[in-house]
Amino acid sequence: MGTPARTGAPVTLTIDGFEITVPEGTSVMRAAAEAGIKVPKLCATDSLEAFGSCRLCVVEIEGRRGTPASCTTPVAPGMVVHTQSSKVKKIRKGVMELYISxxxxxxxxxxxxxxxxxxxxxxxxxxxxVRYEPGRxxxxxxxxxxxxxxxxxxxxxxxxxxxxxxxxxxxxxxxxxxxxxxxxxxxxxxxxxxxxxxxxxxxxxxxxxxxxxxxxxxxxxxxxxxxxxxxxxxxGTPERSVITTCAYCGVGCSFKAE
Ligand code: FES
CATH class of the missing domain: 3.30.70.20 (Alpha-Beta Plaits)
Incomplete structure (x- = not known):
């Protein structure tokens, strides 16, 4: 599933008790970020289409079953989202345990x-x-x-x-x-x-x-x-990084300097 396009009318929703208005087509993860709420993620980045594979960004949405990935779920008017419920925290921890195992x-x-x-x-x-048997x-x-x-x-x-x-x-x-x-x-x-x-x-x-x-x-x-x-x-990795984007090119590659 791709990243929804942010082109439509304003949509107001509530995330962790904060009311926020974003354009229709915005993902729940992006809306949360705009409200200053960080949702854990591994497969999503700002520059790639959302993919929804790591399952680390799951959230609870009132009135909806399951725990959808916030990176691939578009906002809807009146939506009430919980990004820090005990249920999603437990799921994320379980997912990370599997990765680390x-x-x-x-x-x-x-x-x-x-x-x-x-x-x-x-x-x-x-x-x-980590509760699981170590993988190879x-x-x-x-x-x-x-x-x-x-x-x-x-x-x-x-x-x-x-x-x-x-x-x-x-x-x-x-x-x-x-x-x-x-x-x-x-x-x-x-x-x-x-x-x-x-x-x-x-x-x-x-x-x-x-x-x-x-x-x-x-x-x-x-x-x-x-x-x-x-x-x-x-x-080795530098102790300090400076990331810049070249003014002459739109690719957005990073330059890291020690
Ligand atoms: Fe990986 Fe959303 S960030 S499923």
Whole structure:
């Protein structure tokens, strides 16, 4: 489901007790943000079409069954939304537990440490413990010795960035950035459940031999350390970042300076 267009008449709704008026077509998540209310998210960004896959942004809406994703739900007149009910907090924590149960515990040595949305969201939902059995990515399988049919090695074929499938949460932000920002369609998702992963091209074995043009849109979109610039891995993340947008180009790529 795509991001609803914000083109229509004003719509007034209530979110966490605050009355807010936004254009028809605005998502509940965006309306909440405009009211200063942060809803946890992993698969949604301001620059990509909403996808509704991570289920971290669920909310309760009075008079509606279930807990819809706020990023793909358009506002409606008179809607009453709760973003911090005990029910949605419990669901978000459960979702984060599942993500972390199958994610490597190498934050202290990960190049994305301190610049990782998965880390941020775990903190935001108050995750302390994980009740589930660790998945295969939970440990440092990439250093496993000998043949391992489940082991998917890091892809370091691209000269500018690396892809580590063990850290991928399959939010598809990279796939959508490749399509929506670059229009290349080099990435796809294959497999289901714990087996699902991002793949560069249907026929290619790695990024270098795929249709990838090394634009970096996927790296920019990645919320974890899955796609990492090689320069960042070598130098480490800067203690301070300055993000600017070049005045001469509308692409919106970021420049990070130490
Ligand atoms: Fe809404 Fe992922 S941010 S489902």
């Amino acid at each position: 199958d994610h490597p515990l190498d934050c202290l040595t990960c190049a994305a440490n301190g610049d990782c949305e998965l880390q941020d969201m775990a903190g935001m939902v108050g995750l302390r413990d 990515n939970h440990f440092e399988q990439r250093f496993a010795v000998g043949p391992n049919p489940e082991y998917i090695p890091k892809d370091t074929s691209n000269p500018y960035f690396t892809y580590d499938p063990a850290k991928c949460i399959v939010c598809s932000r990279c796939v959508r950035a490749c399509e929506e920002v670059q229009g290349t369609f080099a990435l796809t998702i294959e497999g289901r459940g714990f087996e699902s992963r991002v793949k560069a091209g249907a026929a290619a074995d790695d990024f270098l031999s795929s249709d990838c043009v090394s634009c970096g849109a996927c790296v920019q979109a990645c919320p974890t350390g899955t796609l990492q610039e090689k320069s960042v891995i070598e130098l």
